Amino acid sequence: MIRSKVFEKQARELALVRLKASPRLWRIFQKQKPAWWYWLLIGIALILSPLGIFIIFVALPFSAGMGVIDRGQWQPGTGCLVAGIALATATGHAAWLIQELLCSRSLAIVSHLPLSDEQFLRQRMRRLAWALTIFSIVVLSFFVGVITGLGQFWTTRTLAVLGLAGLEWLIISALTFIIAAYFPRVASPNTIAKFAGWGGLTFAAGLLARNVINLEKVMTLILLIVPTGWPLVMLQFGVLNQERHVWWLLIGVIALIGLTWASIIRLRNKYSVAEVSFTEGTFAIAVLKQEFLEEAEAAEELFTQDLLEEPEDDDAVDEPALGAEIPLIRRIVNWLTLANEEREAAEVSADEAREVIRSRDFLQRNEWERAGWIERASNRVFDEREHFLVELLTGGKPRWSYRLSVICVQVLAGLLILYVLSLTFGRGLFAICGHLALAAITGIMRGAWPGAVWRNKTGNVCSMTGLLPVSVKELGRLSMVLGVARVTVLMPMILGMALLAIWGITGKWNLSNGGMYALKTGLILIAMHQWWPVAFLPTSSTRAWWHIIIDIAGIVILALSWLGCLVGLFVAGDSELWSLAAAAGLLGCGWILQAWAQYQILKMPFDFVTILRTDQQARAQQIQKILPDRTW
Amino acid sequence: MLIQTEQLTKQYGRKRALDEITLTIDPGQIVAVLGPNGAGKTTLLRCLSGMSQANSGRILFDNEVFARDRLDLRTRYHFVPDFPFAVPEWTILQHIGMVLRTYGADEPGIEERVIELLEDFEILTHIEVTIGKLSRGQTYKAALVALMAADPEVWILDEPFASGMDPHGIAAFRRHTRDAAKRGRTVLYSTQLLELAESFSDRVCIISDGKVHAFDPMSHLRNQSDVADGQVLEELFERLREVQE
Numbered sequence: 001m002i003r004s005k006v007f008e009k010q011a012r013e014l015a016l017v018r019l020k021a022s023p024r025l026w027r028i029f030q031k032q033k034p035a036w037w038y039w040l041l042i043g044i045a046l047i048l049s050p051l052g053i054f055i056i057f058v059a060l061p062f063s064a065g066m067g068v069i070d071r072g073q074w075q076p077g078t079g080c081l082v083a084g085i086a087l088a089t090a091t092g093h094a095a096w097l098i099q100e101l102l103c104s105r106s107l108a109i110v111s112h113l114p115l116s117d118e119q120f121l122r123q124r125m126r127r128l129a130w131a132l133t134i135f136s137i138v139v140l141s142f143f144v145g146v147i148t149g150l151g152q153f154w155t156t157r158t159l160a161v162l163g164l165a166g167l168e169w170l171i172i173s174a175l176t177f178i179i180a181a182y183f184p185r186v187a188s189p190n191t192i193a194k195f196a197g198w199g200g201l202t203f204a205a206g207l208l209a210r211n212v213i214n215l216e217k218v219m220t221l222i223l224l225i226v227p228t229g230w231p232l233v234m235l236q237f238g239v240l241n242q243e244r245h246v247w248w249l250l251i252g253v254i255a256l257i258g259l260t261w262a263s264i265i266r267l268r269n270k271y272s273v274a275e276v277s278f279t280e281g282t283f284a285i286a287v288l289k290q291e292f293l294e295e296a297e298a299a300e301e302l303f304t305q306d307l308l309e310e311p312e313d314d315d316a317v318d319e320p321a322l323g324a325e326i327p328l329i330r331r332i333v334n335w336l337t338l339a340n341e342e343r344e345a346a347e348v349s350a351d352e353a354r355e356v357i358r359s360r361d362f363l364q365r366n367e368w369e370r371a372g373w374i375e376r377a378s379n380r381v382f383d384e385r386e387h388f389l390v391e392l393l394t395g396g397k398p399r400w401s402y403r404l405s406v407i408c409v410q411v412l413a414g415l416l417i418l419y420v421l422s423l424t425f426g427r428g429l430f431a432i433c434g435h436l437a438l439a440a441i442t443g444i445m446r447g448a449w450p451g452a453v454w455r456n457k458t459g460n461v462c463s464m465t466g467l468l469p470v471s472v473k474e475l476g477r478l479s480m481v482l483g484v485a486r487v488t489v490l491m492p493m494i495l496g497m498a499l500l501a502i503w504g505i506t507g508k509w510n511l512s513n514g515g516m517y518a519l520k521t522g523l524i525l526i527a528m529h530q531w532w533p534v535a536f537l538p539t540s541s542t543r544a545w546w547h548i549i550i551d552i553a554g555i556v557i558l559a560l561s562w563l564g565c566l567v568g569l570f571v572a573g574d575s576e577l578w579s580l581a582a583a584a585g586l587l588g589c590g591w592i593l594q595a596w597a598q599y600q601i602l603k604m605p606f607d608f609v610t611i612l613r614t615d616q617q618a619r620a621q622q623i624q625k626i627l628p629d630r631t632w
Numbered sequence: 633m634l635i636q637t638e639q640l641t642k643q644y645g646r647k648r649a650l651d652e653i654t655l656t657i658d659p660g661q662i663v664a665v666l667g668p669n670g671a672g673k674t675t676l677l678r679c680l681s682g683m684s685q686a687n688s689g690r691i692l693f694d695n696e697v698f699a700r701d702r703l704d705l706r707t708r709y710h711f712v713p714d715f716p717f718a719v720p721e722w723t724i725l726q727h728i729g730m731v732l733r734t735y736g737a738d739e740p741g742i743e744e745r746v747i748e749l750l751e752d753f754e755i756l757t758h759i760e761v762t763i764g765k766l767s768r769g770q771t772y773k774a775a776l777v778a779l780m781a782a783d784p785e786v787w788i789l790d791e792p793f794a795s796g797m798d799p800h801g802i803a804a805f806r807r808h809t810r811d812a813a814k815r816g817r818t819v820l821y822s823t824q825l826l827e828l829a830e831s832f833s834d835r836v837c838i839i840s841d842g843k844v845h846a847f848d849p850m851s852h853l854r855n856q857s858d859v860a861d862g863q864v865l866e867e868l869f870e871r872l873r874e875v876q877e
Contacts, residue, residue, distance in 0.1 A: 347757045362729035363738040454717035462717045469706035607684045
């Protein structure tokens with residue numbers, strides 16, 4: 001981070017002294033920093049990892065690499081151990097990166113230096129890359145063992161194994177960034193502890209499985225699911241057994257690299273903590289010039305003298321510092337989405353509350369420009385009112401990009417499992433699963449709209465449109481824009497699934513058929529969006545029986561028409577006219593439903609409040625108790 | 633804002649909760665809606681807020697016919713039910729922020745008003761607590777702060793004095809409501825507490841069986857009555873019961 005090691009060390013020590021000087025800041029720091037047992041576990045993991053490798057290489061009758069070659073037999077237990085260590089390396093380093101970026105002495109120091117957030121981030125990422133390389137040596141030594149076992153150097157095989165070693169490093173790095181950017185919660189000390197436990201179990205299982213043939217398939221499956229296991233599978237089946245189909249795993253690697261790129265961009269966009277200033281006024285590093293940084297050692301003495309000056313009044317230091325610190329804590333919480341129940345329930349002091357309110361964070365629109373790529377894309381499509389409505393419905397942050405990345409990982413894992421299963425059950429599985437995945441995307445589109453329906457203490461519910469000046473008509477328009485935007489974003493995935501489904505049936509990659517199929521699916525999804533504004537209206541308890549009968553009859557007719565159009569869309573074949581008619585019918589059904597809801601709201605004695613029955617109320621209250629955890 | 637209802641009728645099945653109610657409420661008044669249980673007080677407030685739709689009749693705000701899609705009219709009032717609705721996962725501050733943004737009341741400087749209100753209602757230190765974890769009284773206070781910070785022209789409140797708020801909260805409510813009326817805001821609230829309504833309203837609207845039995849300024853009722861202050865409404869209620877029997 002800082003060019004002079006001596007300077008950095010002194011600055012770190014002084015930052016620590018400053019933190020300790022303020023009980024409040026120290027308390028916050030203590031809360032944020034990992035527990036002592038975290039370091040203990042990391043230490044144990046660091047000792048055990050090389051020890052495990054040592055056992056494999058020396059204590060056992062064959063080395064890990066040699067075993068694979070000499071016996072010509074797949075050793076998934078050993079593979080699992082290597083993959084497990086690689087995964088632990090990735091997770092551990094992701095945790096390190098998160099801690100460094102969000103709550104560390106480095107951050108405390110950097111906040112007082114004329115360094116931009118991006119510079120700090122870049123510095124940390126560079127250091128991370130070095131650390132990863134060093135720690136990956138443990139894993140990479142396995143590949144070296146394999147090369148040694150091959151006996152001949154500079155052959156195609158050797159180069160392939162070297163390439164796979166590089167790939168393993170790449171995957172570890174990719175996972176580190178992906179976890180840090182998209183799953184910061186996973187990279188918590190708590191999870192690391194769990195991973196350490198799992199690592200131990202994997203280690204034990206690996207040793208156990210060496211001679212237990214029944215576990216081999218399970219182990220292979222695990223290696224296929226865990227990305228760090230892919231190079232090992234490719235090594236055994238691709239390089240050694242010459243089975244070509246295993247190279248399909250490279251698609252997964254490419255996807256991971258793509259996600260890594262997105263992760264780095266996400267980190268760069270998200271990481272903005274310029275407000276950090278623990279000891280405003282006295283910790284006066286802000287006067288530093290850029291040139292000073294370049295010649296840090298020369299100016300070291302001057303700088304540290306400034307730092308060593310004691311503040312005249314400690315209390316005076318604490319108070320102004322706090323104001324700058326609260327937005328940071330809030331931003332960390334928002335960014336990490338770590339707001340657990342305990343933190344949520346915690347009361348703040350009056351001064352803190354005033355500072356939070358004066359920061360106007362609660363009145364600010366979501367930073368669409370700095371959010372994930374889907375949000376950034378939506379930013380161009382939505383107008384100001386639509387932005388606000390989405391924020392109102394989602395409670396501030398849509399988190400669409402995050403959800404999509406989760407879905408991508410799920411799809412990837414699903415495809416890998418599918419691949420393994422298809423080896424036994426045949427290609428037809430892809431046809432079934434491709435269709436199922438297309439259907440599942442419908443669920444993905446549903447999203448989370450906590451702000452749509454409001455509740456009260458008795459468990460009664462009321463549509464947000466009944467309480468605030470927001471009309472159902474507006475939501476109808478929004479649903480159309482949102483539907484088109486979401487389908488556009490998801491189109492590559494839809495296209496992939498459509499192609500896969502058709503390949504499963506015909507055994508051929510047919511782009512035109514697959515493309516048409518994907519377009520039709522996209523259209524269905526847009527049409528389905530027209531139904532959701534109506535779903536936000538609770539069933540009123542004040543409508544007469546004949547209203548309900550009309551509702552049911554209308555919905556049955558609409559649903560049948562919708563299904564008819566759906567079938568028509570696919571059986572229309574080459575007839576473009578019929579396809580268009582069916583597509584229009586699908587959209588039309590949604591619009592008719594919206595118009596009906598609008599008519600009821602405006603012209604009929606429709607009440608927004610739904611009074612639940614006692615048993616429903618009890619259930620609703622139960623759900624309310626669970627909800628805060630689930631939504632976070 | 634001038635509020636008028638014309639022949640407003642609301643039915644729940646065969647029961648008429650509101651029976652052809654016609655009222656005119658001038659701006660800048662505090663109006664207490666009184667009546668026995670099931671008289672139609674809440675229904676009247678819900679219809680005025682658009683939360684319930686009347687079977688017949690109409691509502692006019694500043695001589696313009698109200699409909700639920702008239703967002704321009706809807707931004708001029710806010711309704712706080714007896715059990716306020718909110719998103720349980722949102723914090724108090726998030727809730728207030730969303731309401732302010734919805735009403736376009738997020739102009740610079742509003743934060744000081746929010747602080748003042750939160751201090752007055754003694755929930756300043758709870759701003760980070762999610763609404764689902766609040767007591768009923770605290771939830772009501774949060775809803776009131778949102779309403780008062782947004783400060784629309786009409787405040788509609790259902791049973792504010794039986795909302796679970798502590799005496800300090802009720803005192804703050806009364807103080808801010810009086811100030812609001814002085815600024816020309818119209819405040820409609822329902823209550824069962826006659827003594828309180830007598831001292832804290834410019835006009836009372838007494839409803840029974842969905843019909844309006846009295847809609848008079850308090851001063852007028854006092855002049856007509858020969859009982860001591862604080863018992864005027866009680867006497868009126870007694871007479872009403874006798875007539876109904």
